[in-house]
Amino acid sequence: MDFNNTAVSTLLQETFKASNDFSTRHTVKEHWAVRYYYLTSLCDSIKLNESIEKPLLSSQSAEDFIDTLLTLGAVKQPDVSKLPELIITGHVVIQLMENVFSLDAKKSLNTQSQEVKIEHVLMGPQKALSEDLLTNINIIRSRYQKHELHLEQYVLGRSSKTETALLFDVHLAKPHILDRVRSKLLSIDVDIVHSTGQLEILMNNRRISLFPTMITTERPDRIVLNLSQGKVVLLLQGSPFALVLPAVFFDFMSAMDDLNQAYWISTGLIVIRYIALAIALTLPALYISLISFNPEVTRIQLTMSIAGSRAAVPYPSYFEVLFMLFLIEALVEASLRLPKFIGSTATTVGGLILGQAAQQAGLVSSIMIIITSAVAISNFVIPINTMSAAMRIVKYPLILLAILFGFIGTVAGMFFLIGYLANMRSFDEPYLKLFLGERRTSRPNKSR
Amino acid sequence: MNRLLLIGAMILFISGCSGFKDIDKRYFVVGIGVDRTENEQKPYRVTLKLGIPSAKIQPGATNKFELVSEDAASIQEAVRLIKSKVDKELDFGHAKIILFGKTLVSQSIREPLDWFLRRRDIQLIGLVAVGDPSAREILNTSPKSERLPANSLILSLAEEGTESSYIVTESLSDFHRRLTEKGKDPYMPVIRPRNNSYVINQAAVLDKERMVGILTPDQTRVFNELIRKHVQFEFKTVTPKLRYNIAVQNYRIKYKLLHLHSSEPTIQITIKIKGEVEESTAPLFQEDWNKLEELSEEQMRERFVKVLTYLQSKKVDPVGFGLRYRAMGYISEEDWEAWQTLYPRAKFDVRVHIKIIDTGVIK
Incomplete structure (x- = not known):
């Protein structure tokens, strides 16, 4: 045992003094000794067995063993100071006479690909990525x-x-x-x-x-x-x-199902998706504009029945809208965080409160309940979750503009929104660009 | 942060702002009536029909309304006075029915109409009509089937509901156009109340200033056929042997102004009608259809000539022959005056072509 070897041993023992999962093995064969260090929690015992223990037993000499190790992917480590880092990344440090080797023996967890949880498709692959x-x-x-x-x-x-x-x-x-x-x-x-x-x-x-x-x-x-x-x-x-x-923006509005279905079906679904986007964005703002600024926009029959349903509500329209939207956002957020088993209870209770009681209590009009649910449902139609979350937020500035300026405010707000999106870039690609110059990779080509 | 606070404060106080007014704090004017009073100082009686909204809609029960009248020297003054009588902001955005009393229309329509055209919140798609005997009386009627105040009037006049060949329809914008356009004169439907309901089967014809005559229901039907060009109508033919009624699905009317510089100016009107027999006192299938058609053509011709001559005698031109004349080339002021002497003595040459396509029953 030379000086170098003792240094490795002391350094590692000292570094992992407080870690109980640090393990040191020592084997002595006829003329030579092997010492190896690893973290039991990180390393795969099967791999250790395969790549160290078995060769060790079958090796005749130290040189023979080194050859086997190198074949199995071990790397010679001349720098002692790097060793602790290697150990935490799941390597085994092998000390053989005056040489130090490291060998990756990391145990991989979660290598199974999971069921699709967020982007469901009706007909198409049902497995998502794994965590490995x-x-x-x-x-x-x-x-x-x-x-x-x-x-x-x-x-x-x-x-x-x-x-x-x-x-x-x-x-x-x-x-x-x-x-x-x-x-x-x-x-x-x-x-x-x-x-x-x-x-x-x-x-x-x-x-x-x-x-x-x-x-x-x-x-x-x-x-x-x-x-x-x-x-x-x-x-x-x-x-x-x-x-x-x-x-670009339009990528976020596409679902994988669009490829699986016939042309008119997927086109129809895409149109529905954009209508839903428009509803989720503008309906609350339009409601406020209609109720408080320009009731002459709708037909008189509808106006009169909205006026009738709002008769019991003492607060101005925007209070009603913000109250209901807050409740529905809270409900969405709560059902996201709750354990699966309680989740359905929360939605049922919340749905009941929002659907019936709030209207009977004279807090909101019955039309507002329809609008709230239309907005909530439409919002979930957007296929990519990050975009749907963004759209959840964007409707509030529009509501603010509607409160202040009515229809003009809403229209101006939409104008600013589109302007902002048009100004955005995703890695130098214009965000509202319709076509990224991509080939039609998964649909029949016209020219064929 | 300060900016956010400022915006928050703005929202809190916004309910006091002029533009922002919640729908439940508005009183929707669903009908406006203008009548003539005896009082020379306050000649206009303005009646507003204010709808009272209800949460649940039921026929005959939820057409509640409040009728507020006020006499004043002008319509605007009357509306200002009415505002002090009601508790909510008046909203004219839904004032779709605009009625003028018969006495008012017989005197002058131009002056009271002005207010309706200038107000930005009164929609030009509003429907105008003459109330007989008065506009107020029509507004005060609430038919049993009505679900919302004034809904019956809207349904019948806007052709959303019933489509009758007796009901002529006139919008505010078209009325205004006809009132100012040389060569095309205005008209209005006449509404009369009857047992908690309305009868709309007459039309009033106006010159550029006032009403000059009211057509009978039969004349109104022909008048409607002449000016609207896409009504469904029926007409009966009486022969010594039998009587049969033809329902018309489509027809075309063309007219030409002929021999304008001769002593006998002629307005030639060609009417092509396709229809099927809906009612008959005797079997028709074996008859000679050509003969039946000829009989009908003759009687149809008479109907049209009668109405056209009546309009001619009243010196009004709702069909727009004058406008056609003006469209025929450059028409100077003298030419126009010449037409005005021409029209009263023009001869109507009506040619009717009827084609019976079906007798309604299989042999």
């Missing part, structure tokens, strides 16, 4: 079998050291977008990166943002479709979601 990066890459590679699919790996986060994979089709992806993504990934300097949503915010370079400029998706088929359209995909270790960029 390698499994995810596996899923994508087996669905996109082209050697042009390139993969670059990054490590993000000072403490979390999250492995990140950047995937793209090298022939289709635009180089300037790739350069920007690379430089942004390299410039990220935070302690912990856990989720794709967080990564999106980190890459955004904006302190305050509202509309998503990257798609967060859990569907492998969407990822592969986007790859074939020349987009760039980011995967994170430990996250069952992928980031797809660049993304």
Whole structure:
């Protein structure tokens, strides 16, 4: 045992003094001894068995064993100070005479791909990504079998050291977008990166943002479709979601079902989706404008019955609208956070209160209840969750403008909204651009 | 933060602002009536029909309304006075029915109409009509089937509900156009009350100033056919042997102004009618259809000539022959004056072509 070896031993024992899952094994064969260190919680015992213990038993000499180790992927580590870091990332540090090797023996958890939870489709793949990066890459590679699919790996986060994979089709992806993504990934300097949503915010370079400029998706088929359209995909270790960029507004309004159905069906569904978007955005504001500024817009028959249903409500229209919208937002938020079993109770109770009692108590008019539910339902029609969340927020500025200026305010608000969206860029692509110049990758082409 | 506070304060105090008024604090005027009073100082009696909204709509029960009248020298003054009589803001945005009393229309329509045209909140799609005997009396009627105040009048006049060939319809904008346009004269339907309901089967014809005559129901029907060009109507043909009624689905009317510079100016009107027999006192299928058509054509011709001559005798031109004349080329002021002497002595040459397509029963 020379000086170097003792140093390794002391250093590691000292570093992991307080960790009970730190384990040291020591084996002595005829002329040589092997000592290896690892964290039991991180390492796979089967891998250890396969790549250290078995070869160890069958090896005749130390040289023989070293050869086996190197074949199995061990790396010689000349720098002792790096060893603690290797151990926390799931490596085994093997000490053999005066040499130190490290070998990756990390146990992978959550390698099973999960059921689709957020982006359901009626007919189409039902499995989402898993929480393991390698499994995810596996899923994508087996669905996109082209050697042009390139993969670059990054490590993000000072403490979390999250492995990140950047995937793209090298022939289709635009180089300037790739350069920007690379430089942004390299410039990220935070302690912990856990989720794709967080990564999106980190890459955004904006302190305050509202509309998503990257798609967060859990569907492998969407990822592969986007790859074939020349987009760039980011995967994170430990996250069952992928980031797809660049993304324009219309990407957020498309569901994977659009590809699975006949032309007129999917076109009809897309039209319905945009109508729902318009309802979710403007209906509360239009209600206020109608009730408080221009009741002559609707037919007299409807106006009279709205006036009748509002007769019991003593507060101005905007109070009624804000009250109901607050309740429905609270209900949505509550049913999201609650455990599954209590969730249905909450919605039932909330629905009953909103549906009947509030109107009978004279707090809101019956028309307002219809509007509230129409807005809530329409909002969920938007396929990508981040966009639907953004639209939930955008209706409030419109309500404010409607309170102050009526119909003119609402129209001006919509104008500003569209102007703002048109001004936005997603990695240099105009946000409201209708076509990204992508090929029709999954529908019959006209020219054929 | 300060800006947010300011906006918050603005919203809190907004209920005092002029534009913002909740729907339940508005009184919807569903009908406006203007009558002529005996009083020379206050010649106009303005009646507003104010709808009282109800939460649940039921026929005959929820057509509650309040009728407020006021006499004044002008319509605007009357409305100002009425405002002090009611507890909510008057909203004219839904004033779709505009009635003028028969006595008022017989004297002058131009002056009272002015207010309706200038007010921005009175919609030009409003429907005008003559109330006989008075506008107030019509507004005060509430038919049993009505679900909302004044709804019956809207349904019958706007052709949303019944479509009768006896009901002529006139919107405020078209009325105003006819009142100012040279060569096309205005008209209005006449509404009379009867047992908690209305009868609308007459039309009043006006010159550029006042009413000059009221057509009988039969004349009104022909008048409607002449000016609207897409009514469904029926007419009967009486022969010594039998009587049969033809229902008309579509017809076309064309007219030409002929021989304008001769001693006998002629207005040639060609009417093409397609219809089927809906009622008959004797079997028709074996008859000679051409003969039946000829008989009907002759009687139809008489109906039209009668109405046209009546309008001619009153020196009014609701069909718009004068407008056609003005459209025929450059018409100077002298030419126009010439037409005005021409029209009263013009001869009507009505040519009717009827085609019976069906006798209604299979042999």
